[in-house]
Amino acid sequence: MKLYNIKEHNEQVSFAHAIKQGIGRQQGLFFPMALPEFTLIEIEALLKMDFISRSARILSAYIGDELPLARVFKCVAAAFEFLAPVVSISDDIATLELFHGPTLSFKDFGSRFMAQMLIEMGQEHPVTILTATSGDTGAAVAHAFYGLENVYIVILYPQRKISPLQEKLFCTLGGNIHTVAVDGDFDACQLLVKQAFDDKELKQILGLNSANSINISRLLAQICYYFEAMAQLPPRARNQLVISVPSGNFGNLTAGLMAKSLGLPVKRFIAATNANDTVPRFLRDGQWRPNTTIATMSNAMDVSQPNNWPRVEELCRCKNWQLNTLAYGCIDDATTVETIQEMAALGYISEPHAAIAYRLLRDQLQPSEFGLFLGTAHPAKFKELVESVLGQNLQLPQVLAARAALSLLSHRMPAQFSSLRELLLALPH
């Protein structure tokens, strides 16, 4: 697979290169030169396959020229060791539960596949993976890379702006995993990461790589579960399917659109955000005006400068899709609470991120359409909040219960690049 830098089209790289480098010159994102497409017959055949075999085929359509199918299969089987079940909510709405991996969020899919690819593509030199998290990326990346040789992980997160259990999940590992609580918001963390990548000397010394959703391997992995959803849904959902995606950095939505560009028969996507509504406002009036990031209860979506958005625009340009075919909406905290309660009355315990996607879906779904929203995190990750909203106790899954008892190992740091630089150079590398 050849990819180009969206900002500098003459920077062209292989998949092996893109996955190691993460991001291109001028912080441009890498984007596939060719967008593969399956025929209708191929799609039907794919939907009959099991998750692992099908996912290997889908990924091979992109990276088959660099890695034979059998090796892709092996990596996928190692990365996707857990299920992604579709669960019915009402007659015409279901959810795709993406939180059955080791860190209970959809980010396990992308992070674990990326770790597999880095090993498989021959990572000879030590590498430091520097990433910012608004909550769930950190955990997924930390667990995917924990204990691997020659890989150091540094994760920045906004202090006190992620849930206590989210923090426990990845800041208690130690070993090759270093976590840093930054005195600032998620956008400040993302900026620090960008500054580190701009620092040529630092990049060289540490062999810096990013595991953010900007890494193309993570996006490719996420395409696979959109096909899995379609395979599990009743046939009447084909062509009538509306998928609502709870969005922050817009990696998940990009992957969904890439699934559609491969030929998956999705009628429409809904870009669902919380009060950090840069994209919904942009889709409404064409003006890109990020506001200051607001802290909400759906903290993993507290992003006002979504870093994958240029890929959405690029994909639409390549496919001749109008941006205004994307549906959108934003939901505030009060409505999120109301919706979690409404869902509980339907017999489904949810959490703030998925609830936002559900709410917009149930508001916008037309007769004869079928709705699917992505369940991006396990409700127990937001235990305190969900318990207070519903007035009932939640059982902690085993992985969380075990971590909750351990103490935090994080460094603390002001949101200043000089502090980050100092910290990075002091780590083993």
Ligand SMILES: *Cc1c(COP(=O)(O)O)cnc(C)c1O
């Ligand atoms: C990361 C995350 C999101 C946002 O996904 P993007 O791909 O960044 O848009 C939504 N929900 C949860 C629970 C997350 O962890």
